[in-house]
Amino acid sequence: MKAENTSSWNITVNVTLAADVEFTNPASEVVTFDGYNYDLSGEAQANHSVKVYRTVDNSTQYIGTTVADSNGNWTLKAVNLAQDKANKFVAYQYAPGKDGVNGAGAESASSVVTINEGAFASTGIKLTDNGDNGLSVTDVLEFSFLNSNYGHKFNDNVKSGTITVTDGQSQTATLTVKKVGDNKLEVTKVEKDTNSTFNFKSSTISITSTSGVVNQDQLAYNVSASTGKTLGSGIVNPGNGSGYVSLAPVAGNEAIVVDGIAYPLNSTTVLKDDLGATIAVGAASIVSTLKAGDQVSINGNTITRSASVAQQAAKVAALVSAFTSPNATQAEVTAARTAFNALSPEAKVAAVASENTIKAEEAKLVSAGKVNNVIGLIAALPAAADVTVSHKAQIDAARAAYAPLTATEKAAVTNYTTLTAAEAALTVAEDTKAVADAKAALTSLVVTTPNAAAPSIGSPSAHANGATYAIGAPTSLTGNANGGGATTADPIVITRDGSSQFTFEVTVTITKGAATGTKVFVVTVPTGTDAVTVALKN
Known part of the structure; x- marks a missing residue:
């Protein structure tokens, strides 16, 4: 029994824990994306710093640090993505004045997302011709996707997407499609252009464009990145391509085989040189003209044979000679490297001097990347007057990145004195603490x-x-x-x-x-x- 003239209370204690760091963009733990840069954003404890690392092919790299605003929101803009790779990002958060490397000393559990960079494209398309009457309503297109490990599948909202196709004879038609499986679309409507003589039984029907055909992450189907976009029976035309020729008939039809992939020929297929001059027209003439080992590129119904060894090497030399002096840009070097890699083995030998220049500029770019990384690490250090012993790991990390640079690279680190000032201040802070500890003892x-x-x-x-x-x-x-x-x-x-x-x-x-x-x-x-x-x- 409660005594008279007494009171009772309910006491509620509100303990607020630091908010976990997490990603809000991307909103899913795994997403597909086709592009070079991505804006990462998320939530964390207000005013805490957020450090982000990226792992590609088991190699981890520090990406950058930002600070959550007073509402706990943070953003890292235009983060570079490794192309055609799984980019795994991990975020850690630290309280003001604290820091660590690779999550050491982080305030809460890390957050992880993976961005699978690469086009939503196909390597092959199988047409199920229901009724054996050529491409028509109720037919099903079964896609084999590029980067199959990315888990691509058609979006559930693909209910009235459109696909434009050509029959290989410059005639076009438009298909309306809907999703009937993760990698399957059913044709619900077929329309051909007025006065078109589109051949719905052609073995070289190929996709030229799409609209409303997207994957689970709203990534649009990429026609140009697809190595297999032809549907039909007989010889399956894989679409555009390039490589080295071997000649062989395929399933009774005349064709050229380029790097193991068969490309059908017909009476209107044109063979040209890379200056645009016509060399041969028609399957029989082309097969008799091309030789095994010729380098060609296929674009629709036109085949282009590459230039001679000397001409190929000269094209790369022209790109190299146009390099910006004294240091070529990344775009210039990438273009020259891509052109060199596309050369025939014989042309690569002829272009060895150009390759040496490309290698030298690539080395410069790698070196510049190291220097810029060190400059960034030093720029993130506190001012010497603000250095405490808690900054040791951050200062040591900057020194560790600087140490292996060459003498030339070290000379290019424009803010090196900031590092030495921070190290000197750290020494004073450590000595001051040591004296205080020894005095207390x-x-x-x-x-x-x-x-x-x-x-x-x-x-x-x-x-x-x-x-x-x-x-x-x-x-x-x-x-x-x-x-x-x-x-x-x-x-x-x-x-x-x-x-x-x-x-x-x-x-x-x-x-x-x-x-x-x-x-x-x-x-x-x-x-x-x-x-x-x-x-x-x-």
């Missing part, structure tokens, strides 16, 4: 033979952190009326007084680097053989 002094006629007191041994102790000469000698005293050397040797107890003070100086501190003790010296004692004054 010193609570008394050791008296050697405290009951003897001439006891002594020496400097304590150095602290484990490297700080040293030095005992000073006695001061404030009081009560030594009859010959009592103490020497000024280290160790201090005490002479007892013949008639009375006396005291004196000693100051111990603690030193490490430029940092110092002091501690004062009072020594009491009784007459006779009573023990000499030491007490802390301050």
Whole structure:
């Protein structure tokens, strides 16, 4: 029973924990994306720093650091993506004034997302011709996707997408399609252009464009990136391509085989040189003209044979000669490297001088990347006046990145003095802390033979952190009326007084680097053989 005249309360305690860091863009843990840059954003504890790392092919790289605003929102804009790779991003958060590398000392659990970069495209399309009447309503197109490990599948909202196709004879038609499976579309409507003679039974029907055909992440089907976009029976035309020729008939039809892929030919297929001049027209003429080993590119119904070895090498040399001086841009070097890699083996030998220049510029770009990384790490350091021992890992990381640079690369680090200033400030901060720790640890002094006629007191041994102790000469000698005293050397040797107890003070100086501190003790010296004692004054 509750006593009268008493009260009771319900007490509620609200404990707010730091918000976890998390990604909000991308909104899913795994997404597909086709592009070079991506804006990463998310949520974290307000005013906490967020560090993001990217892992590609088991190699982890620091991407950048940002700070969550007062609402806990953070963003890293235009983050570069490795092309045609799985880009795994991990975010860690740190409280103000704290830092770490690869999540060391992070405030909460990390957040992880993966962006699978690459086109939503096909490597092949199988047409199920229901009714054997050629391409028509109810037919099903089954796609094999590029980057099959990305988990591409058609979006559930693909219900009235359109696909424009050509029959290989410059005639076009438009298909309306809907999703009937993760990789399957059913044709629900077929329309051909007015006066078109589109051949719905052609074996070279190929996709030229699409609208509303997207994957689970709203990534549009990429026709130009698709290596297989032809539907039909007989020879399956894989679409546009390039490579080296071997000649062989396929399933009774004339065709050329390029790098193991068969491309059908017909009476209107044209073979041209890379200057646009027509060499041959029609399947039979083309097959008799091309030789195994010829380098060709296929674009629709036109085949282009590459230039001679000398002409190929000259094209690369022209790209190299156009490099910006003294340092070529990334775009220039990439274009030259791509052109060189596309050369025939013989042309690569002829273009070896150009390749050497390309290699030199690639090395410069790699070097510049290292330098810029170090400059970025140093720029993120606090000002020397704000450095504390908590910044050690961050400062050490910048030094570790700087150390392996070549002399030329080191000279290009324009903010190097910021690093040395931070290191000097860190040394002072560490020494100051060491002196403070050593001072706190010193609570008394050791008296050697405290009951003897001439006891002594020496400097304590150095602290484990490297700080040293030095005992000073006695001061404030009081009560030594009859010959009592103490020497000024280290160790201090005490002479007892013949008639009375006396005291004196000693100051111990603690030193490490430029940092110092002091501690004062009072020594009491009784007459006779009573023990000499030491007490802390301050």
